[in-house]
Amino acid sequence: MKHNLLTILLLICIGNVNAQNKDLTENAIITSNETEMRVYTADGVLHVNISPKDVTGFKAAGYVRYSSLGAKGDGKTDDMDAIAATHVIANRYGLKVKADDNATYYIGGKARTAIILTDTDWGKATFILDDTEVQNRNASVFMVGSTLRPFKLQGVGSLKKGQKKISAALPGPCLVTVVNSAVKQYIRFGLNQNNGSSQTDIVAVDKDGNIDRNAPVIWDFDHITDITALPIDEKVLNITGGRFITIANKDESKYNYYARNIAIKRSNVVVDGIEHRTRGEEDHGAPYGGFIHISDCAYVTVKNTVLTGHRTYTTIGTAGKPVQMGTYELTVDRAINVSFINCTQTNSIDDATYWGVLGSNFSKNLLYDHCILSRFDAHQGVANATIRNSTLGHMGINAIGCGTLLIENSTVRARSFVNLRSDYGSAWQGNVIIRNCVFVPAGGKPAVATLIGGSNSGQHDFGYVCYMPENIMVDNLRIDDSAHPDKYNGPAIFANFNPDMKDASYQEKFPYVITKQVTLKNVTTTSGKTLRVSDNLFEFKDVTVAVKN
Structure with missing residues (x-):
């Protein structure tokens, strides 16, 4: 029939394994008739009317553009419904999505998430994410999902x-x-x-x-x-291009994280060439949970990407005292084999005004390669991490976890070359390998150079036995400690992890397992001073330090 109305309820459910397992659902009602194309919202549900002729045209082209579903791209009109509708149609018919290179898509505070199930090319288009008035700060703008169900x-x-x-x-x-x-x-x-x-x-x-x-x-x-x-989706989904600008929220400075981001919840995804900048940060604001948030997936690569560190704000922590809030550009949660390749940031990696870009939890096999970023961080643990051909800024390398932590052909500009996070017991059960690297303590400011930083009093139960790295192997490390403070005794392998442990009378309720061996080869200092063990010689008295030619 000429005006026959076919109504399809398209329900895309993407499982969130973490929740455990709360579904994130995008409802869209698609109608197909020969009237004009129309996209609108009623009772919170997205409605899309698309003619059979349009469907035929999209299938012939193999892709659908945001402008085809009504996106204006003028930088003023809220295009979120049109963007979400475009992905609904692309997902329904297995089509790619393309943005118009000269478009500027404005995305307001509506609680709408565009679900990406197909290859998407954002090209040279600009997306403005306005976070000044947001209906739901937990709603991602884009979510890369899967049709496979947990x-x-x-x-x-x-x-x-x-x-x-x-x-x-x-x-x-x-x-x-x-x-x-x-x-x-x-x-x-x-x-x-x-x-x-x-x-x-x-x-x-x-x-x-x-x-x-x-x-x-x-x-x-x-x-x-x-x-x-x-x-696990075995076919790779590709997301390319796109210039994103976040207009920062003006919310109260407390732990009400914003998730106005690109969430990746599908395995085998490559993100290539995204740029993200933040505008309008003031003297207060809520933190961000990662502009690219990777979770519950495996085999994800983010490459050739430009990021922006977020301004650091202070709130009152659970101990009742002021604390700086972590706020992130990149977040990895419960994910395996995640790589960041050739990623940089727009603001200085040495500027402590901005928080470090990465935070991660419960993950395995994380990689930085050819990155210039302010921070690498394994928060609630990583099993195996590699940093190569990279430069780390003021927040450096923060590691809690196990396996092998390999750092090679890289420069670290933090207070410690590796910081074992003290809030989680400074625990790394495994080995640390440092090869062909440069260490510039505190980015060249006066500081005592320490290779391995952290602390553990042995009085707190972290829920596991805390180990220092069993073996630390350093091969070809140059320490630029030319800007050392007065009365500088030279760089130390270990920080003073427990100043109260001065002799055998100190009793640990939860013993901290100390490193067995450190192997040093070709370690040089700008100051000319020799690398020493620690200010706390008693705590590290049983560590074997082998110096090789």
Whole structure:
């Protein structure tokens, strides 16, 4: 019939494994008739009318543009509904999405998320994200999702560290998240103290349940309260281009994080060539949870990307004292094999006015390669991390976790070459390898040079045994300590991790396991002073330091 009306309810559900498992849902009603194309919202639901002729044209082209669904791109008209509708149509018919290179898409504060399930080319288009009046600060602007649904694994009651296989029926390769809510770990110490997080691990398995040996199980789970499998998309989804400008929020400076971002919740994604800048930050504002937020997925690469550090604001922490709030450009949560390649930032990596760009939790195999960024951070743990051919700024390398931390062909401009986060026990169970690097303490300001920083009094229960790196291997390191302070005794391998531990009378309630061996080869200093062990010779008296030619 000429004016036959076909109504389709398109329900795209993307599982959020972390939640555990709260679905993020985008509702859209698509109608198809021969009247003009129309996009509108009614009762919070997006309505899209598209003619069969238009559908035929889009299929022939292989893509759909934002302007095809009514986006003005004039920098003034709110184009969010048109953008979301474009992705609804592209997802429905398996089409790519393209932006117009000369367009400036204004995105206001409406609580609408555009779900990306197909390749998207933002080209040279500009997107203005206005965060000054936002309906829902937790609503991402774009979410890269999957049509594959998470499901509960049955019959798996426990899991052991290093276990090689999970015995379960799987439809194909999956990302498996394991939780034991009866065990608390990462019980934070300090100004942001808390009661910890439920014991959590994430592994990649093949269709037969074999666990990726490069991302092993790192905890013993004597009991499992939740185990969820999320099928891994095997085809790569590509997102390219795009110039984004965030007009910063003016909210109260407290921990009400804004998630007006690009959220990636799908495995096998490549993000190439995004630029993000922030405008309008003032003397107060709420923090950001990451403009690119990668979670519950594996095999994600972000490359050739320009980022902007957010201004640091202060609030009152859980200990009742002022504390600086972390605010991020990049966030990685419960993800495996995430790479940042050739990424830079617009503001100075040495400017402490801006917080460090990266924060991560419960992840494995993180990589920086050819990056110039203010910070690398493993917050609630990473298993294996690599930093190569990169320069790290004022917040440097912050690491909590296990496995191998490899830093090579890189420059670090922080107070310590590696900082083992004291709020999580300065714990790294594994090895640290430093090769062909340069260390500029405090970016060239007067400072005592320390290779490994951190602290642990042995009096706080973090929910796990705290280890220092078992072995630290340094090969070809130049320490530029020319701007040292007065009465400088030379650089130290270790900071004074526990000033109260002066002799054998000190008793630790929760013993801190100290490094066994440090191997040094070709370590030079600008000051000419020799690298020493620590200001606390008693604490590190049993460390073997081997100097090789």
